[in-house]
Amino acid sequence: MQFDKEQIKKFNSLETPFYYYNLDLLNKTLEELNKESSKRNYKIHYALKANSNDRILKIISGAGLGADCVSGNEITKAVSAGFKNGEIVFAGVGKSDKEIRTALVNNIACFNVESVQELEVINSIASAQNKIAPLAIRINPNVDANTHHYITTGLEENKFGINTWELPAIIEKLSSLKNINLIGIHFHIGSQITDLNIFKGLCLRVNEIQKWFDERNFQFKSINAGGGLGINYEDPDAELIPDFRSYFDVFHKFLEVRPDQEIHFEIGRAIIGQCGSLISRVLYIKEGMSTNFAILDAGMTELIRPALYQSYHKIENLSNFGFQISDFGFRKYDVVGPICESSDTFGKSILLPETIRGNLIAIRSTGAYGEEMASGYNLREKAKSHFSDKI
Numbered sequence: 001m002q003f004d005k006e007q008i009k010k011f012n013s014l015e016t017p018f019y020y021y022n023l024d025l026l027n028k029t030l031e032e033l034n035k036e037s038s039k040r041n042y043k044i045h046y047a048l049k050a051n052s053n054d055r056i057l058k059i060i061s062g063a064g065l066g067a068d069c070v071s072g073n074e075i076t077k078a079v080s081a082g083f084k085n086g087e088i089v090f091a092g093v094g095k096s097d098k099e100i101r102t103a104l105v106n107n108i109a110c111f112n113v114e115s116v117q118e119l120e121v122i123n124s125i126a127s128a129q130n131k132i133a134p135l136a137i138r139i140n141p142n143v144d145a146n147t148h149h150y151i152t153t154g155l156e157e158n159k160f161g162i163n164t165w166e167l168p169a170i171i172e173k174l175s176s177l178k179n180i181n182l183i184g185i186h187f188h189i190g191s192q193i194t195d196l197n198i199f200k201g202l203c204l205r206v207n208e209i210q211k212w213f214d215e216r217n218f219q220f221k222s223i224n225a226g227g228g229l230g231i232n233y234e235d236p237d238a239e240l241i242p243d244f245r246s247y248f249d250v251f252h253k254f255l256e257v258r259p260d261q262e263i264h265f266e267i268g269r270a271i272i273g274q275c276g277s278l279i280s281r282v283l284y285i286k287e288g289m290s291t292n293f294a295i296l297d298a299g300m301t302e303l304i305r306p307a308l309y310q311s312y313h314k315i316e317n318l319s320n321f322g323f324q325i326s327d328f329g330f331r332k333y334d335v336v337g338p339i340c341e342s343s344d345t346f347g348k349s350i351l352l353p354e355t356i357r358g359n360l361i362a363i364r365s366t367g368a369y370g371e372e373m374a375s376g377y378n379l380r381e382k383a384k385s386h387f388s389d390k391i
């Protein structure tokens with residue numbers, strides 16, 4: 001159980017909804033990640049888009065990780081949060097000229113380039129700044145991540161990366177572009193991947209692609225395997241810290257690494273996902289035709305994942321914490337938000353102890369892509385965040 005009675009008492013005195021972050025768990029997760037990655041000398045970049053809360057970034061940069069950014073503002077933020085410029089990588093299918101300039105001014109480690117045209121644009125902007133831009137080609141390996149189709153990125157039908165049939169054209173182009181330096185290849189096939197066999201498939205594909213480049217006399221300093229390691233949303237307490245060891249073991253076993261080659265990862269969700277909960281209060285209980293609605297003061301404006309990808313988050317009634325469901329009798333609830341959209345639903349037919357107006361509800365595993373994706377729709381105020389060490 002993540003919450004004890006003392007914490008819940010304190011939650012009761014706070015304005016809801018709010019994000020609650022367990023920093024102790026974050027530190028332990030980072031410790032475990034560093035322990036397992038350093039065994040293989042793997043370099044880890046934290047994907048800022050999972051959560052760019054200032055305090056969280058400080059802790060993660062303090063643990064020595066690099067940063068993975070997908071916008072110019074993320075680069076600026078990463079630098080100010082203490083990530084080293086030389087450990088920042090920059091991906092994204094639609095990097096604007098302004099963002100490319102920001103990246104160059106900040107001397108980042110690597111652009112992960114997603115199209116042939118982008119290669120030319122980076123070259124010309126770098127030339128204007130009299131710089132050589134270090135870059136990796138983001139290759140679409142056509143590996144199915146077998147995750148929700150909205151978070152699958154490594155198939156030829158997706159907009160991400162450069163397809164393998166375009167590689168000869170890329171190689172030809174490279175010789176004429178003087179202000180770029182190809183240092184690596186990059187892959188990111190999707191998110192919330194829980195079947196490690198998918199990563200094995202990625203490794204085998206990367207091996208083939210490397211062989212293809214070898215035959216053309218291209219050697220790379222760096223291979224970037226992206227991110228995507230999933231977390232246990234169904235039963236968060238059973239696996240608060242993801243199994244980094246097994247994840248890295250797959251790469252150690254199946255990825256063919258050349259001498260002196262660096263292997264990079266970009267991990268977001270697996271670092272911060274389990275550290276956050278969205279704490280909300282029940283506003284109303286409404287009897288429906290076949291179900292009861294528990295209407296919360298948090299909605300898709302605070303947490304859009306269920307509406308966007310039909311994602312599951314464990315929902316707990318904290319006010320009845322410590323009691324067995326049988327003490328109360330239990331009922332099924334559709335747990336919904338207050339926003340004027342039917343998709344503003346956190347879960348259907350959720351079994352909860354008898355729930356009443358004023359009860360505190362925790363929506364678990366919301367550290368990643370929760371607060372970060374919040375919006376002001378319906379002119380809602382941004383929910384505050386609270387941290388375990390200050391509550």
Ligand SMILES: *Cc1c(COP(=O)(O)O)cnc(C)c1O
Pocket residue numbers: 047049050068070091092188190191192226227228229266267268269270368
């Ligand atoms: C989102 C993203 C990541 C991080 O994905 P997680 O599933 O959160 O680990 C890594 N690399 C790129 C390029 C991304 O877009």
